[in-house]
Amino acid sequence: MSSLHIENNRIALTTDNPAGQMISLVDRKTGHEILYQADEAWSGRNPSLFPMVGSTWKNGEYEWEGKTYAMKNHGLIRYEDLNGTISEDGQTITYTFDSNEETRSKYPFDFHFEMTYSLLEKGVRISYAITNTGNVTMPFSFGLHPAFKTVRQAQEKFEDFSIHFEPAAQAEQIVFQSDLSPVVREPKVLGTWNLSHEDIAKYATLIFDKIKAESATLYYKDQPRVKVSFPDFPLVALWNSGADNTFICIEPWFGHSDLEKVEVPFDQRENTMFLEPAETFNCFYDIETME
Template sequence: MTTIIKNSILTAEIKNFGAELISLKTNQNREYIWEGNPDFWGKHSPILFPIVGTLKNNSFHHNGMEYHLSRHGFARDMEFELLEATENSAVFSIQSSEKTLKVYPFEFELQIIYTLNENNLSIAYKVINNGKSQMPFSIGAHPAFALPNQFENYSIAFEKEEPLEYYLLENDLISNKTKKLEVHDKKIPLTYELFENDALIFKTLQSNSLTILENENPILKVNFENFPSLGIWTKMNAPFLCIEPWFGYSDTNENSGNLLEKEGIQILEANEIFNSKFSIEIL
């Protein structure tokens, strides 16, 4: 089942399964979201919760118990309830259950709110701690943007001048090794060689937005103010680019396994609510 929201400029389609954005089109019918061809990658824009990336040994411990969570968590593989829909907005929700408590022992509600406003799609996250103790979690976005022309015709532009140092992954975990991107006028030409070692992981950034340019023309901007971390990723020879604002990232090899001590983790107090949002702006 899918839900469609639209305005005079854009139409967005969201699957209830995973509350996943699967299409974002202009009224000229240009598609900006990756089609999800499984020959490359069968997703479009999954929600990463309650972890981002991979845990060391795919496990963590809490209150003397060990739990197992697969990469990026379980929200992307759950059926969301559609709480509310208007012509240009939709609210989706999942809640903790007997099944989730076996792998993540915290009572929660996660709401995903999609809102269209002119040429902008806002995607808001609302995490509610329904338990009586602190709740550690990460949450992040993983939208894949369709790049229909030659990959080398595209570049990305960061909002601010900054030293673009990223961390390398080793066996899906964050290593201590870093590299710096060559930046010219805040822009980086896209090549598949950039992603030979998987995603580019930025633990911190000064920029609050990233723009995709096609033949030097800006076509799309991802705005992610207040998100501390960012991933950029594609697969070899795939015609898409993922721009991924995150609260958290994969474990390091030094991680203790205690989720409350995990690098980049968010801690939500009992009965508290966490809110954040990012947006996709068509230029």
């Protein structure tokens, strides 16, 4: 274990490898853990998804310039040990990773990946800077997979929780099937979703595209608990591993897995982004306690 820890008067954050991910985010005022604590239901904790969200239709295989490559689910970074440092003032943690011979055997591009955790008054901001360090255009996708704790006490139920998106506005729900059927895009007002194992069983993952929402707040009944802010992300997904589990993943994405049969080069997958040599992609999201 190589965990790093920072805290202020309100928030205590612990991170660790692989992926330099958050393993604990505690509200020091209430003593409550905000993040789901990993087990066999979701051992991935809170990885960053790069350079691929999900997988290709061919179980991670894809074609690039006449060669076949393959990555595991959600790309490379979630499986790597990143170099982590704490700032002198003890308020930020920065992780970095550079492409190498092994990563190039799976993803033939050079990049520098940087992720910074900065403490806020009541939470943490997670910022990303991904730079193309090669000499060719780099196709990629990016997403997040934070998992949040819901039920704390015996009297609480998963179905007592809801997620409120702001601003509430029209979006498209991407509905996919397991029988090779084309995906269906259904118009949907993304406003309030009451947590439901029935919905999760029906859709596997609830995926919303073309969102206008910039935040999602997890409520217990009428009490807000955690706010996740994700400006500029075009998609958000909601996921839980099944009826025996009570965590909820609120996942801002810039792209998504192949949800129907597609056989195109990697750079032609839906929602693919591109970085020219020396260009940097930047984004961030915030997690804040609302108690």
